[in-house]
Amino acid sequence: MASYLSSKKSPTVSNLEKMNVVVTPEDKNDIHLGKAVIHDLREIVDKTKLLRIDGARTAISIITASTNGSNIQNEKKKVLLGKKIGLPVKRISGGKNVRAKILSSEESCWKYIQRKTRKNAISHEIKKIAYDFWLHPDNSRPSPNKTDIKRVRIAPKQFSKHTIHILDKTQTEIFHEFKIKYPEVSMNQRTFERLKPFFVRAASPKDRLTCCCRYHIEAKSLFLKCMEFRKKHIHPQLSEKRKNKFPVYEHLTDIAVATLCGKDTTNDCFNKACLDRKCTECGVRLLDFSDQELSDHPEAPTVSWEKYEYITVQNKRKLTLVRKCSKPSEMFAHFKHVLDHFAGHQFRAYWQNAQLKSLKENLPQNNCIVIHDYSENYACKERVEVQSTYFQRTEVTIHVSIIYRHSVLELGVESFPDDPCIVTEHFFVISSDEKHDQCFTSKVQSLVKEYLDSISYNVNVFHEFTDGCPVQYKSRNCFGTLRNICVENNYDLFVRNYFETSHAKGPQDAARGLIKNHVDLAVLRGSAVVQNAHDFFNYFEKT
Structure with a gap:
């Protein structure tokens, strides 16, 4: 002292x-x-x-x-x-x-659940891993409904909002999968559930799925009916040894894998010939069906099942789910026909999603990914309207493009090969042209190129992902507009990828739902008057 x-x-x-x-x-x-x-x-x-x-x-x-x-x-x-x-x-x-x-974005939603913790508590890096795991496409999906927006209060009259994600599994199943994927992380289920994003919720009866895959819905319905028949009528009559010949599969994927040869050890995937049903050593014939399942005898029990068929309603063909009541042979014959195409369809859908995810995570320099999709036309409506205008509403075309690219120095942090920084942007094209054709698509491509040039982002390889709509992306006219795209835009390579049928749902659907909901709320509150495409565009340019 x-x-x-x-x-x-x-x-x-x-x-x-x-x-x-x-x-x-x-x-x-x-x-x-x-x-x-x-x-x-x-x-x-x-x-x-x-x-x-x-x-x-x-x-x-x-x-x-x-x-x-x-x-x-x-x-x-x-x-x-x-x-x-x-x-x-x-x-x-x-x-x-x-x-x-x-920072009203994904980062603000993550910041919302951060808390001051003890020094021996779970680190923010581990919490971010759990946070991202909840949002994985295998666990949750964005709601396609434009009104499904969740927001939280972060300050007086200040909110952070996000599109609602719906769980495809139970929270316990997701936790078990998290422990299998990250065995080194020490975390109990209650802590894992507390790290769930505020906009993720369990599925409820109101979450009706739209734009579903016909092949998956029909195959799943037939699979449940066939396994229910086997479990109820076949297994009680068989001994324990013979039950192994006619197993009751738990999942549709299990029975689809049973019709294929083993995976190739070099790339850990099935052979293309097996998926296309060109292999002579595998196929639906590998499955064993009992005589009762293939019976059309009059004394055989009648089963009720469903299939999709085209029916004519007022001179128009309409795809409808039709209920059938028949003998087991017809149901199992149709199930084998569905299984013949289902394995390849499911593998291609999963493979495309995995390749897109891998490309986004490992995007090379001077490469760009763009996902194109048309939104349903926006029907202009007024807060106060007369009765006759309900049937004469002006429609606005909305084209959504999701752009994935490297960050440039002009707009913030620069991306380097050893320290990449991938930027996600939403690019909307609003027009009064209601004709969704190859000319509209070609104009969108030129607008995207102009935007990338305006921020000095040089693109050598352009990756484009679209659905399989013939008029917009897949007709001979569409391919004709692409013949000179590399020369006109100075690309070294232009790659267009088509999603598997009915499997093009993604962030672009959530984005277009969000923009429509934003305009509807503005019109309802009286803060905007949207009567045509020009008003629609001016409102977003102002806000």
């Missing part, structure tokens, strides 16, 4: 001097730069914090949002920061809400 009182320096400073701590010129520059920045911030804060105008409030909000980041919070320096720049701690803390509002 006497040594401390006799010296003007603290013991810590004295110990550092004894240790000969050397301050490099770079450290001195950082110190001088920090002092200069704090001095400039203090100067503008002193001039604007007492003003009661919108510009001054905006300036203070920008200062608090830019200074109150994760580094200040982790170091617990808010009090010291407030003293240095002349703002109260409460005003500094409010910058976190402003920051969350500015």
Whole structure:
């Protein structure tokens, strides 16, 4: 104590001097730069914090949002920061809400569930892994309904919103899969469920699925009926040894795999000849069916099942799910016919999704991915309208494109091969042209190219993903418009990929639902009048 009182320096400073701590010129520059920045911030804060105008409030909000980041919070320096720049701690803390509002995206939704934790608690990196696992396409899917938007309050009159994701499995099943994929992570189920994003919820009866795959729906329905028949009528009459010859499969995928040869060890996938049913060693004939299942005897039990058929309604062919009541032989014969094409269809759908995901995660430099899809035309409506306008509404065409590319320096952080930064953008084309054809698609491609050139993003390889609509993307006229696309746009390679039939649902559907819901709410509140495509475009340009 006497040594401390006799010296003007603290013991810590004295110990550092004894240790000969050397301050490099770079450290001195950082110190001088920090002092200069704090001095400039203090100067503008002193001039604007007492003003009661919108510009001054905006300036203070920008200062608090830019200074109150994760580094200040982790170091617990808010009090010291407030003293240095002349703002109260409460005003500094409010910058976190402003920051969350500015970053109203996937990051803001992740920031919402972050909490201050103990040092021995689960790290933010592990929590982010669990957060992303909930959003994996195998576990949850974005709702196709445009009104399914979830929002949370982050500050007074400030909200963060996100499209609702619906779970395809139970929370327990997802937790078990998480433990299998990440066995090194120590986490119980209750903690894992607390890390679920606020916009993810379990499925309910109102979540009616639309645009489903016909092949999957029909195959699943037949599979359940066939296995129910086998379990009820066949197994009780067989011995334990013969039951193994006619197994009751638990999943549709299991019986589809039973009709194929084993996976190729080199690439861990099935042979293409087996999936196309050109292999002579596998096929539906590998499955064993009992005499009762293939019987059409009059005394055989009658079964009820469903299949899709085209029926004529008012001179129009319409695909309808028709209920059948027949002998078991007809049901099992149709099931074998469906299985003959189902294995290849399912594998191609899963393979395409896996390849798209891999391409997005490992996107090479000067490459770009664009997913195109038309939205259902927006029918313009007014807040107060007369009765006759209900049948004479003007429609607006909305074309949605999801762009995946590397970040460029002009718009923020630059992407490098050893440190890639992939940017996701939504590109909307709004038009009064209601004819969805190859000319419209060609114009969208040119607009995307103009945008990429405007941000100085040089594209050598262009990857395009679309559905299989013939008029828009897959006809001979569509291929004719692509014959000179590499020369006209200076591409080295242009690749167009087609999704498997009825499997083109994705983020583009959620984006178009969100934009329509946004306009509907604006019209309902009276903040916008959208009567045509020009009004639609001007509203978004203004907001």
